[in-house]
Amino acid sequence: MPRVxxxxxxxxxxxxxQGQAVANALPRLGVTDVSSVRIGxxxxxxxxxxxxxxxAREIADKLLANPVIEDYSIRLADPEESTP
Amino acid sequence: MPRVxxxxxxxxxxxxxQGQAVANALPRLGVTDVSSVRIGxxxxxxxxxxxxxxxAREIADKLLANPVIEDYSIRLADPEESTP
Numbered sequence: 001m002p003r004v005x006x007x008x009x010x011x012x013x014x015x016x017x018q019g020q021a022v023a024n025a026l027p028r029l030g031v032t033d034v035s036s037v038r039i040g041x042x043x044x045x046x047x048x049x050x051x052x053x054x055x056a057r058e059i060a061d062k063l064l065a066n067p068v069i070e071d072y073s074i075r076l077a078d079p080e081e082s083t084p
Numbered sequence: 085m086p087r088v089x090x091x092x093x094x095x096x097x098x099x100x101x102q103g104q105a106v107a108n109a110l111p112r113l114g115v116t117d118v119s120s121v122r123i124g125x126x127x128x129x130x131x132x133x134x135x136x137x138x139x140a141r142e143i144a145d146k147l148l149a150n151p152v153i154e155d156y157s158i159r160l161a162d163p164e165e166s167t168p
Contacts, residue, residue, distance in 0.1 A: 035130045063110075
């Protein structure tokens with residue numbers, strides 16, 4: 001099914017307390033070789049017809065990302081990429 | 085920098101009210117060719133040394149995903165894939 005994936009991440013200079021919390025929990029699991037964890041959003045948009053990247057960009061701009069604190073990237077889902 | 089990406093999405097049979105809210109807002113933007121929107125999480129794990137997929141899987145199992153309602157997939161970040 002034609003699908004567009006929008007990845008939204010906080011800009012690198014914005015603090016990510018949620019990712020930080022995960023990173024802080026890792027030593028307790030015995031994991032010491034992780035330097036950073038960042039948590040963002042992955043949005044899958046399914047089109048009824050042809051997937052439309054420009055349309056997806058418009059949706060991301062207006063509804064999915066906050067351009068003040070977030071960056072996003074848009075791509076077609078790999079054909080073999082299932083909903084993970 | 086060596087990075088592992090974990091994509092966490094709600095299982096297909098689990099209702100996604102957040103995605104549904106976005107989908108419901110689309111006709112007001114004049115978008116009528118989207119059949120579904122699903123919103124999940126994208127987690128970027130940066131390793132200080134070699135990225136370790138098994139380690140990332142352990143982290144995802146224990147900290148990042150709820151296996152009752154979520155599926156996840158793990159992959160190395162494409163070298164050219166910047167923080168979006």
